[in-house]
Amino acid sequence: MVAPPAWNRSSEPFAELFSATAIATRVAELGAQITADYANREGDIVVIGVLKGSIFFLADLVRHIAAPIILDFIGISSYGDATVSSGVVRITQDLSRPIEGKHVIVVEDIVDTGHTVHYLLENLATRRPASIALCSLLHKPERSERETKIDYLGFTIPNKFVVGYGLDISQQYRNLPFIGYVQGA
Numbered sequence: 149m150v151a152p153p154a155w156n157r158s159s160e161p162f163a164e165l166f167s168a169t170a171i172a173t174r175v176a177e178l179g180a181q182i183t184a185d186y187a188n189r190e191g192d193i194v195v196i197g198v199l200k201g202s203i204f205f206l207a208d209l210v211r212h213i214a215a216p217i218i219l220d221f222i223g224i225s226s227y228g229d230a231t232v233s234s235g236v237v238r239i240t241q242d243l244s245r246p247i248e249g250k251h252v253i254v255v256e257d258i259v260d261t262g263h264t265v266h267y268l269l270e271n272l273a274t275r276r277p278a279s280i281a282l283c284s285l286l287h288k289p290e291r292s293e294r295e296t297k298i299d300y301l302g303f304t305i306p307n308k309f310v311v312g313y314g315l316d317i318s319q320q321y322r323n324l325p326f327i328g329y330v331q332g333a
Contacts (some may be wrong), residue, residue, distance in 0.1 A: 162311055162321065162328035168302060174302050176203065178197055178283065179212020182253065182300060187217055191278055192250045198268065199223040199241060201257030204314035205285045205302075208244070220244055228262045231302065237267040252277040254298075257314050258286040262294030286310065286327070299307060303327075 195217050197206035210217060223241030253270060261263050265282065272280055283300035284290055290307040291302050312324030321328075 160331050161317075161332070162324075163306065164326050164328045165308070165310060166313075166327040168313075171302070175208045176212050176271045177313045178300050178302060178308070179209050179214075181214070182209075183284070185215040186213075186251065189251055189279075192216075192218055193248055193253065194220055194250045194277075195253045195255060196217045196243065196247075196253065197221045197273075198256045201314045201316065202255045202285070204322070205257060206255045211281070216251075218245075218314050220247075222268070222269055224264060237264050239271070245253050246275065247272065250277050252280045254280065254282050256284045256308070257284065258288065259284045259296050259298060260291045262296040265296055266294045285313070286315075305329075 187207040193215060195206070195210055195213070197203060197219070197281060199221050200223070206219075210219065220243050221241065222243055223239065223266055224237065225240050226237045254265075254268065254272065256265055257269075259282075265284075269282065271278060282297065284298050285302040287298055287304050288307055300315055306329075308329035309317065310329050311321040312327045314322050315327065316322045317330060
């Protein structure tokens with residue numbers, strides 16, 4: 149068996165916040181809760197991953213949802229390569245099919261200020277789904293500028309810039325198996 153890569157080397161700018169084991173446990177719990185909540189709903193369930201940050205979370209989460217689902221993706225950005233949101237939200241890739249009349253679960257990596265997810269949820273609501281729920285791996289309430297209802301939440305975190313498990317800094321470190329915070333950011 150090949151050993152996993154050595155992370156948290158002294159040259160790396162981050163420290164572990166949540167271990168891979170803690171993340172896996174919480175993701176399984178969220179999948180079980182979604183399964184229970186959607187067990188008796190009529191109609192299609194569409195799980196929408198917000199690119200690119202949610203991809204690892206989404207892949208693990210849907211394997212814990214014991215219900216037929218349709219997967220789709222939407223690209224949305226307000227960060228670019230910066231560590232602070234620009235405040236300008238734009239769709240970089242739209243859904244591949246209509247969601248009218250379907251139960252939608254939006255899977256996001258992090259809710260920070262709330263502007264991006266607010267824009268996204270309002271945009272999706274205009275497409276007349278039967279329901280919309282938000283599942284976010286992380287929430288940073290200290291930075292909230294918009295009230296955001298998170299139906300399924302992985303972890304609440306302090307006001308630190310985080311990387312790993314899909315989250316990046318200038319498109320790097322998404323592949324970390326844990327979530328770490330960037331020291332000095």
